[in-house]
Amino acid sequence: MASSVFFTHSHYSSSPSSSLFRHHRHLVAPPTSLRFSSSHVAPVAAMTTDSSAKVIDGKSVAKQIRDEISAEVSRMRESIGVIPGLAVILVGDRKDSATYVRNKKKACESVGINSLEANLPEDSTEEEVLNYISGYNDDPSVHGILVQLPLPSHMNEQNILNAVRIEKDVDGFHPLNIGRLAMRGRDPLFVPCTPKGCIELLHRYGVPIKGKRAVVIGRSNIVGMPAALLLQREDATVSVVHSRTSNPEEVTRQADIIISAVGQPNMVRENWIKPGAVIIDVGINPVEDPNSARGYKLVGDVCYEEAIKVASAVTPVPGGVGPMTIAMLLQNTLISAKRVHNFE
Numbered sequence: 265m266a267s268s269v270f271f272t273h274s275h276y277s278s279s280p281s282s283s284l285f286r287h288h289r290h291l292v293a294p295p296t297s298l299r300f301s302s303s304h305v306a307p308v309a310a311m312t313t314d315s316s317a318k319v320i321d322g323k324s325v326a327k328q329i330r331d332e333i334s335a336e337v338s339r340m341r342e343s344i345g346v347i348p349g350l351a352v353i354l355v356g357d358r359k360d361s362a363t364y365v366r367n368k369k370k371a372c373e374s375v376g377i378n379s380l381e382a383n384l385p386e387d388s389t390e391e392e393v394l395n396y397i398s399g400y401n402d403d404p405s406v407h408g409i410l411v412q413l414p415l416p417s418h419m420n421e422q423n424i425l426n427a428v429r430i431e432k433d434v435d436g437f438h439p440l441n442i443g444r445l446a447m448r449g450r451d452p453l454f455v456p457c458t459p460k461g462c463i464e465l466l467h468r469y470g471v472p473i474k475g476k477r478a479v480v481i482g483r484s485n486i487v488g489m490p491a492a493l494l495l496q497r498e499d500a501t502v503s504v505v506h507s508r509t510s511n512p513e514e515v516t517r518q519a520d521i522i523i524s525a526v527g528q529p530n531m532v533r534e535n536w537i538k539p540g541a542v543i544i545d546v547g548i549n550p551v552e553d554p555n556s557a558r559g560y561k562l563v564g565d566v567c568y569e570e571a572i573k574v575a576s577a578v579t580p581v582p583g584g585v586g587p588m589t590i591a592m593l594l595q596n597t598l599i600s601a602k603r604v605h606n607f608e
């Protein structure tokens with residue numbers, strides 16, 4: 265888990281992920297800070313007719329998906345009287361985690377999903393967390409359980425994730441769900457939200473995957489690894505570039521599709537990118553920005569200003585994969601409620 269982009273998101277987080285990537289940390293973002301107003305986002309249909317790179321607008325796709333979910337939630341409530349429910353367990357008071365949990369809650373409200381929240385103090389015991397999980401496991405109004413990561417270091421993440429009933433594992437982090445994702449001829453009950461959001465963006469932008477070369481940068485349990493499995497299920501030829509890969513830029517330059525999830529700001533430069541490649545940037549990295557009220561801004565793993573010149577399409581940060589992650593969480597919660605109530 266150490267190389268997960270999730271854990272490097274916050275400027276409160278202590279250590280950078282991987283050693284090989286560390287020498288890129290000093291790269292600074294190019295001076296112009298791009299703004300992604302909806303006005304310069306091309307409509308999806310225009311993508312194939314224009315040769316300059318397109319912004320893959322995750323924020324608006326996520327909004328579209330939330331509208332679809334919202335309609336399904338209403339239909340379900342009206343026909344069988346069931347409202348999907350998501351329980352989120354937050355341990356400790358990391359600011360970034362609290363923000364994410366708040367955003368998830370808001371997103372639930374926006375589509376009519378019930379949200380429950382357990383806020384436990386940093387010094388809680390593992391047993392206390394397990395008690396909450398077992399309460400939610402047994403609660404029929406809860407269709408999805410999410411344990412916000414990272415957990416405090418005194419807790420055993422594996423024990424805790426193993427305790428979530430797989431039928432409610434809307435994060436898709438249970439080893440049985442991951443195992444099924446990895447096996448041909450089997451299907452997991454849930455696909456992890458961030459990788460699922462990446463593939464959904466490729467689908468909705470009409471990017472062909474079958475037979476294409478894909479490179480995933482990063483091998484975390486929550487993004488890189490499941491993203492590589494999903495691409496393989498989509499019939500891409502997949503390579504995984506990681507902290508011990510020699511010549512990562514050369515490998516990455518072969519890719520028609522790049523998914524980067526390492527948590528190193530602006531690591532992927534122009535010379536890593538094959539002209540015309542499609543880039544999904546999962547990194548959400550805070551970098552100092554005196555012009556911003558917060559004192560920092562968020563940038564991806566990919567140097568956006570360089571990528572936009574060579575790639576055919578790129579996801580921005582923010583407004584790319586992040587909002588899709590939340591939309592997929594809502595979708596998984598709906599899928600769970602439909603499944604348990606046999607509602608089609």
Ligand SMILES: Nc1nc(=O)c2c([nH]1)NC[C@@H]1CN(c3ccc(C(=O)N[C@@H](CCC(=O)O)C(=O)O)cc3)C=[N+]21
Pocket residue numbers: 270273364367410411412413414435457458548562581582583584585586587588589590
């Ligand atoms: N059990 C678990 N499941 C998770 O899915 C999970 C987690 N733990 N721990 C933390 C990470 C991080 N994560 C994000 C979700 C949405 C945005 C998001 O919406 N970002 C926006 C806004 C960024 C901002 O301005 O702060 C954007 O990129 O546009 C980002 C990050 C889910 N995570």
